[in-house]
Amino acid sequence: xxxxxxxxxxxxxxxxxxxxxxxxxxxxxxxxxxxxxxxxxxxxxxxxxxxxxxxxxxxxxxxxxxxxxxxxxxxxxxxxxxxxxxxxxxxxxxxxxxxxxxxxxxxxxxxxxxxxxxxxxxxxxxxxxxxxxxxxxxxxxxxxxxxxxxxxxxxxxxxxxxxxxxxxxxxxxxxxxxxxxxxxxxxxxxxxxxxxxxxxxxxxxxxxxxxxxxxxxxxxxxxxxxxxxxxxxxxxxxxxxxxxxxxxxxxxxxxxxxxxxxxxxxxxxxxxxxxxxxxxxxxxxxxxxxxxxxxxxxxxxxxxxxxxxxxxxxxxxxxxxxxxxxxxxxxxxxxxxxxxxxxxxxxxxxxxxxxxxxxxxxxxxxxx
Amino acid sequence: xxxxxxxxxxxxxxxxxxxxxxxxxxxxxxxxxxxxxxxxxxxxxxxxxxxxxxxxxxxxxxxxxxxxxxxxxxxxxxxxxxxxxxxxxxxxxxxxxxxxxxxxxxxxxxxxxxxxxxxxxxxxxxxxxxxxxxxxxxxxxxxxxxxxxxxxxxxxxxxxxxxxxxxxxxxxxxxxxxxxxxxxxxxxxxxxxxxxxxxxxxxxxxxxxxxxxxxxxxxxxxxxxxxxxxxxxxxxxxxxxxxxxxxxxxxxxxxx
Numbered sequence: 275x276x277x278x279x280x281x282x283x284x285x286x287x288x289x290x291x292x293x294x295x296x297x298x299x300x301x302x303x304x305x306x307x308x309x310x311x312x313x314x315x316x317x318x319x320x321x322x323x324x325x326x327x328x329x330x331x332x333x334x335x336x337x338x339x340x341x342x343x344x345x346x347x348x349x350x351x352x353x354x355x356x357x358x359x360x361x362x363x364x365x366x367x368x369x370x371x372x373x374x375x376x377x378x379x380x381x382x383x384x385x386x387x388x389x390x391x392x393x394x395x396x397x398x399x400x401x402x403x404x405x406x407x408x409x410x411x412x413x414x415x416x417x418x419x420x421x422x423x424x425x426x427x428x429x430x431x432x433x434x435x436x437x438x439x440x441x442x443x444x445x446x447x448x449x450x451x452x453x454x455x456x457x458x459x460x461x462x463x464x465x466x467x468x469x470x471x472x473x474x475x476x477x478x479x480x481x482x483x484x485x486x487x488x489x490x491x492x493x494x495x496x497x498x499x500x501x502x503x504x505x506x507x508x509x510x511x512x513x514x515x516x517x518x519x520x521x522x523x524x525x526x527x528x529x530x531x532x533x534x535x536x537x538x539x540x541x542x543x544x545x546x547x548x549x550x551x552x553x554x555x556x557x558x559x560x561x562x563x564x565x566x567x568x569x570x571x572x573x574x575x576x577x578x579x580x581x582x583x584x585x586x587x588x589x590x591x592x593x594x595x596x597x598x599x600x601x602x603x604x605x606x607x608x609x610x611x612x613x614x615x616x617x618x619x620x621x622x623x624x625x626x627x628x629x630x631x632x633x634x635x636x637x638x639x640x641x642x
Numbered sequence: 643x644x645x646x647x648x649x650x651x652x653x654x655x656x657x658x659x660x661x662x663x664x665x666x667x668x669x670x671x672x673x674x675x676x677x678x679x680x681x682x683x684x685x686x687x688x689x690x691x692x693x694x695x696x697x698x699x700x701x702x703x704x705x706x707x708x709x710x711x712x713x714x715x716x717x718x719x720x721x722x723x724x725x726x727x728x729x730x731x732x733x734x735x736x737x738x739x740x741x742x743x744x745x746x747x748x749x750x751x752x753x754x755x756x757x758x759x760x761x762x763x764x765x766x767x768x769x770x771x772x773x774x775x776x777x778x779x780x781x782x783x784x785x786x787x788x789x790x791x792x793x794x795x796x797x798x799x800x801x802x803x804x805x806x807x808x809x810x811x812x813x814x815x816x817x818x819x820x821x822x823x824x825x826x827x828x829x830x831x832x833x834x835x836x837x838x839x840x841x842x843x844x845x846x847x848x849x850x851x852x853x854x855x856x857x858x859x860x861x862x863x864x865x866x867x868x869x870x871x872x873x874x875x876x877x878x879x880x881x882x883x884x885x886x887x888x889x890x891x892x893x894x895x896x897x898x
Contacts, residue, residue, distance in 0.1 A: 328801050348804040355805045361798035365820045374816075378807035426806065 279304040285334035311473040312483035353430035354423035362407035369403040516554040553631040558601035571620030670872035687873040704855035711776035712833035719784030745782035753846040767849030780833035791825035
């Protein structure tokens with residue numbers, strides 16, 4: 275798992291003078307499911323196309339299992355791609371599409387037949403082998419695209435937003451199916467998406483990208499619970515930010531002043547001095563909504579309630595005008611749970627569930 | 643209530659379009675020697691047509707020329723369209739513009755300039771000069787037909803083929819050409835038709851060694867309308883219908 279399969283070193287790419295990738299480094303481990311996550315234009319698709327060989331980097335190197343990939347044309351790279359709109363060959367049957375890659379390898383006929391049949395059975399399309407792509411549903415086309423790419427048994431499978439054309443339910447189903455396939459085949463997956471939920475639920479590791487730079491690389495849990503910067507925090511989920519001023523530093527703990535209320539927090543590894551401004555980050559599910567007569571928390575009023583099935587989302591306007599989003603699981607034993615609209619409440623969180631971020635002026639400006 | 647109005651209108655439109663053709667076909671079976679009087683059914687004009695050796699020869703010449711011109715212009719035109727779409731090179735805009743110039747300029751201008759060129763380089767007027775001229779005026783139509791389809795082509799198909807291990811030439815042979823086939827055929831048929839019924843350019847650049855059908859007909863009707871021409875017209879009509887059906891069948895198959 276920890277053995278590097280593909281290593282990206284100092285890759286830069288410009289289009290018409292605009293930097294798309296800026297000296298990017300990335301190690302992809304053998305057998306992992308790595309997701310490139312970011313907004314459109316962050317360079318994730320360009321990186322994928324560079325790996326596939328459809329684009330050439332301005333500088334930097336790509337090494338796959340010790341072999342320099344740069345001079346290798348796409349048709350000779352031991353990796354395959356699942357394209358965004360599937361790019362199935364319209365004039366070939368499902369069988370023909372899947373067999374194409376093996377025919378290019380000039381495999382014997384019976385071997386091709388065997389392998390194509392096996393892979394089609396794996397994606398549950400063996401009944402539809404004689405259909406043309408346009409006779410299939412979106413989900414079925416998606417499976418043909420995957421089958422076509424994995425039948426060649428690549429070291430690495432590149433997936434360019436493969437689920438973006440499917441509806442929500444089918445999407446969830448294909449996510450599970452992709453995970454299962456990846457486990458069964460043991461192929462390394464590099465998956466591109468702009469959907470943070472998809473990234474978190476499927477990946478072993480996620481690389482959050484922005485403007486051609488990897489903002490953070492880590493497990494879904496690290497990315498969500500311990501984001502390194504405001505951009506990552508905001509991109510992978512809902513955030514509540516409390517700007518705070520540090521009033522004292524005592525070893526592992528710091529005292530801060532948040533909107534006039536003192537609070538004692540756990541210190542993080544970045545340097546913190548007295549008087550410094552920091553951001554205290556809380557996910558909606560970390561927020562606790564308390565009755566107005568609670569002895570701590572920020573006073574405010576409930577201005578919106580959204581029933582989400584398993585959770586209840588409340589939007590609370592604090593007395594200083596800031597908004598806080600709270601997402602609570604139902605607890606039928608808690609009588610105080612159901613606040614009415616306009617009801618005064620207090621907002622707090624369980625000690626230790628907060629996450630400290632240094633003030634990041636640039637990210638603030640862009641996200642605001 | 644008022645359904646007779648649109649129906650009458652429709653009838654008039656179709657009558658206007660097809661009455662002349664119907665008259666031509668019916669009169670090709672006319673037994674009478676004069677073209678304007680009905681004298682009963684007969685196949686004599688078809689017989690006369692096929693026993694007219696010069697006419698049959700002109701027919702074969704025309705078919706052969708149209709086949710060659712359509713094929714050559716489809717080959718060159720498809721490659722030109724591909725180059726225009728996929729590559730950046732010097733003079734790309736000029737090339738595109740010049741194709742339109744050939745298409746838009748009056749045929750007579752093209753005819754005179756081609757004749758001048760052939761005389762200048764000392765080319766014997768005949769099959770070669772005709773072929774070159776026909777390829778010239780067919781080319782823009784083929785390029786435009788193919789380019790339209792190429793623009794709608796998903797570039798990822800070609801990338802997918804390369805990703806699966808096909809080199810550039812194999813990609814072209816196994817993906818690009820089959821996917822482009824309807825456009826190539828459409829371009830070819832367009833070229834074929836244009837070449838087959840061209841009179842103006844052919845008048846200028848043909849020589850006595852290679853007589854083609856439109857010119858033959860033209861010279862025949864100058865001395866009066868012969869019923870043979872009706873028979874010939876009917877045959878050409880049947881031929882075009884067959885071609886049309888074939889092209890539609892191919893289009894339908896490729897869509898499936």
